[in-house]
Amino acid sequence: MKRPRILLTNDDGIRAPGLAALAEAMEALGEIVIIAPSEEMSATGHAVSVNKLHTLQPVHRAGRLFGHAFDGWPADCVKFAIGRWLETPPDLVASGINLGPNLGTNVPYSGTVAAAVEAAMLGVPGIAVSTERPAPGRTADFGPAARIAAQLARDVLQRGIAPGVALNVNVPLVPESEIRGWRVAPQGCSRIRDLFEPAGEDEKGSPIWSNRGFEFLPSPNGGETDDWALAQGYVAITPIGYDMTAYGQMEEWRKRISGK
Ligand code: MN
DSSP, X not given: OOOOEEEEEOSSOTXXXXXXXXXXXXXXXXXXXXXXXXXXXXXXXXXXXXXXXXXXXXXXXXXXXXXXXXXXXXXXXXXXXXXXXXXXXXXXXXXXXXXXXXXXGGGGGOHHHHHHHHHHHTTSOEEEEEEOOOOTTOXXXXXXXXXXXXXXXXXXXXHOOOXXXXXXXXXXXXXXXXXXXEEEOOOOOOEEEEEEEEEEEOTTSOEEEEEEEXXXXXXXXXXXXXXXXXXXXXXXXXXXXXXXXXXXXXXXXXXXXXXX
């Protein structure tokens, strides 16, 4: 079997430590190609650029080429890498490791997840990996999430993944021995509530509002959702797609429009 090629990207920017940890863990699995946003692009969702010029700059780490910084959104990086930069599509796209979980209603906001979904749209298996945020003043250990990402990647490289499907993976930020196991969990309806506060006025006297604070609201109705699994200390794995059709509502709407 030929050595697989793995494209890595993220939304925290090419210099984020989570990407370096992911690259280190994935190196044993194949040839690594990194194209990631030149700056942090968190919470930019599945944004793409239209009619824009993009710079592409080599980035070195520890004296060798690490990857290329592309000044675009995370999905742009994947579109450019697969559509133009690489002569043949990669065998896998892995995105992350994001600093901060991507759960529930936050998933559509996530650039990390969007990059993996973009890969799925282009017919390449995609994995998005995120880990919890450390307590203020602490740094995150990306090691456990990186090793789990590599284990999943090995499986995906061997057995593939259904067309149009990507994996959204959230890993607890605890020592590896404290991870309770892996759970396949549906996307819940946890959400982030922004705490808007007045923050003075601009020079023209218009009010300024700050949303620097936020509150995490877990899925309200119980059930073994992605946020539940993560909070319980499990690795939460959610197979996701880009088809937003609410299949359970198809019949209802066929009835409502009957005769039209
Ligand atoms: Mn991010």
